[in-house]
Amino acid sequence: MKDGALTGIRVIDLTTVLMGPLATRMLGDHGADVIRVEPVTGDSTRNGIPHRNPGMSGFSLNLQRNKRSLSLDLKDNRGRQALLDLVETSDVLVTNMRAAALERLGLDAMTINQANPSLIYCRANGFAAEGPYGDKAAYDDAIQAASGLAGLFATTTGRPTYVPAVIADKVTGLHIVQAVMAALLQRYQTGKGQNIEVPMFETMVSFNLVEHLRGAAFEPPEGPFGYERLLSPSRRPYETADGFICLLPYTDQNYEDFFQFIGRPELMSDDRFATHNARVANTSDLYDLIAEAAHSETTGTWIEFCDECSIPAAPVIDLSTFSEDPHLSHVELVQVLEHPTEGEYRYVRDPVLYSENSTGLRRHAPRLGEHSVELLKELGYRDDAISALITEGVVTATP
Numbered sequence: 001m002k003d004g005a006l007t008g009i010r011v012i013d014l015t016t017v018l019m020g021p022l023a024t025r026m027l028g029d030h031g032a033d034v035i036r037v038e039p040v041t042g043d044s045t046r047n048g049i050p051h052r053n054p055g056m057s058g059f060s061l062n063l064q065r066n067k068r069s070l071s072l073d074l075k076d077n078r079g080r081q082a083l084l085d086l087v088e089t090s091d092v093l094v095t096n097m098r099a100a101a102l103e104r105l106g107l108d109a110m111t112i113n114q115a116n117p118s119l120i121y122c123r124a125n126g127f128a129a130e131g132p133y134g135d136k137a138a139y140d141d142a143i144q145a146a147s148g149l150a151g152l153f154a155t156t157t158g159r160p161t162y163v164p165a166v167i168a169d170k171v172t173g174l175h176i177v178q179a180v181m182a183a184l185l186q187r188y189q190t191g192k193g194q195n196i197e198v199p200m201f202e203t204m205v206s207f208n209l210v211e212h213l214r215g216a217a218f219e220p221p222e223g224p225f226g227y228e229r230l231l232s233p234s235r236r237p238y239e240t241a242d243g244f245i246c247l248l249p250y251t252d253q254n255y256e257d258f259f260q261f262i263g264r265p266e267l268m269s270d271d272r273f274a275t276h277n278a279r280v281a282n283t284s285d286l287y288d289l290i291a292e293a294a295h296s297e298t299t300g301t302w303i304e305f306c307d308e309c310s311i312p313a314a315p316v317i318d319l320s321t322f323s324e325d326p327h328l329s330h331v332e333l334v335q336v337l338e339h340p341t342e343g344e345y346r347y348v349r350d351p352v353l354y355s356e357n358s359t360g361l362r363r364h365a366p367r368l369g370e371h372s373v374e375l376l377k378e379l380g381y382r383d384d385a386i387s388a389l390i391t392e393g394v395v396t397a398t399p
Contacts, residue, residue, distance in 0.1 A: 002358035004031020009184065011035065012086060013067060014095040014107075016043055018140075019169035019200070020124055021063045023176035024094055028066030029350045029359040035090070035375060036067040037083060039074070040396040042368040052342050055368050061345050064365035070376075071369035071396035074105050079394045083107070085379045087115045091187075092180055096124040099135065109195045120183040122196040124176055129197060138200055143168035147204035152212070155231040171207055172200045229280050234287035237316045238294035244316040245299050247290055247306070252276070257309040262293040339364045369396035 006027055013024035013036040021036075021043075028034040038046075048057035070086070072079035087093065093112060095102065102108045102123075109121045126138020144150045144162050153161035179196050187193055211230065215223020229235065237244040249258040252275075259267045267273050267289075272282040279286050294302070299315050306313035322328055337347045342364075350359035372395050376386050389395040 007031035010090040012093040019173045020096040022173040034067040068371035069366035076394045092120045094122045118193040124198040127201045128199040140166040140168045143200045172203045229283045232283040234284045238291045240299045243299040248312040254311045367398040369398045372397040
């Protein structure tokens with residue numbers, strides 16, 4: 001396997017649940033030596049169900065891949081010291097622990113910077129620390145509500161709704177990755193480490209404003225807030241003769257072909273639909289017209305027509321049937337691999353393809369403390385000292 005872009009970089013993963021572990025997994029996919037520091041009882045996601053063996057949930061198999069596990073009791077001074085010893089050998093620390101907890105443990109940015117001034121210290125939190133919400137607890141649903149994402153649904157469905165995915169965690173996780181990579185590049189240029197704060201709330205508000213700031217981008221506003229096409233109650237998958245489909249003619253040529261296909265070529269001269277801006281302004285009328293036409297053909301017929309005319313279209317599928325998709329099968333996005341202790345499982349590779357480096361599997365998800373002894377030896381701990389830490393419950397080590 002080729003080296004990854006981050007081969008030679010050591011990352012301490014002091015995170016929990018999904019946002020942080022996803023980000024550090026991506027860094028590991030790029031070749032970083034990711035050390036997952038977990039409490040002696042393990043991260044809560046380890047104990048989810050279903051699982052084949054305790055502490056190895058299906059949730060964790062892909063989220064914790066390409067990592068080594070070091071299990072420490074950070075409330076014990078010896079466990080904390082082991083982490084600080086690890087900090088001295090590392091390039092990046094990522095955490096989503098709350099500021100008060102980090103300060104109690106003596107793991108705040110100022111203390112860590114003293115142990116390793118060249119370290120990149122990245123803390124992901126719910127809200128920027130300097131603001132009035134700085135110490136509020138935050139989970140994905142709360143951020144969907146606070147950022148306006150849930151409220152956008154009220155325009156289209158009549159009531160606020162959560163996206164059925166932990167989208168705030170995942171979007172923020174992506175921002176963690178790009179922030180860490182940018183900081184690594186800057187350190188390469190300047191030799192200096194730095195502290196990074198990635199707040200979920202601000203990240204998601206920024207994410208939601210990309211298209212919805214719209215006319216309110218001007219001061220004073222030159223038009224309404226929100227992208228009309230996306231906020232139309234009529235924007236939805238359309239029911240066909242045998243299922244549901246996304247039909248999305250977009251260009252003038254797309255609409256000319258579409259209107260011709262449904263036997264309504266005169267609509268291209270209709271003032272409501274003749275130009276892109278006119279179609280956006282009359283989105284609901286347009287989408288209602290498409291919905292009415294969609295009933296006339298099967299999903300397969302629509303897809304065949306749209307493919308011939310380069311009109312964006314896709315059948316609405318049940319996500320659980322992803323393995324039946326011929327494209328996903330061909331590109332091998334999901335592969336069945338053999339885990340050393342958990343048997344066969346589905347591995348979801350990084351979707352980005354590179355010509356000059358690799359984001360492949362380097363390590364299967366580790367058991368709790370699987371690498372504790374190995375890592376402590378790398379830090380110079382003697383066998384008798386490691387045995388004492390294990391015996392006294394400061395370290396968990398899975399044989």
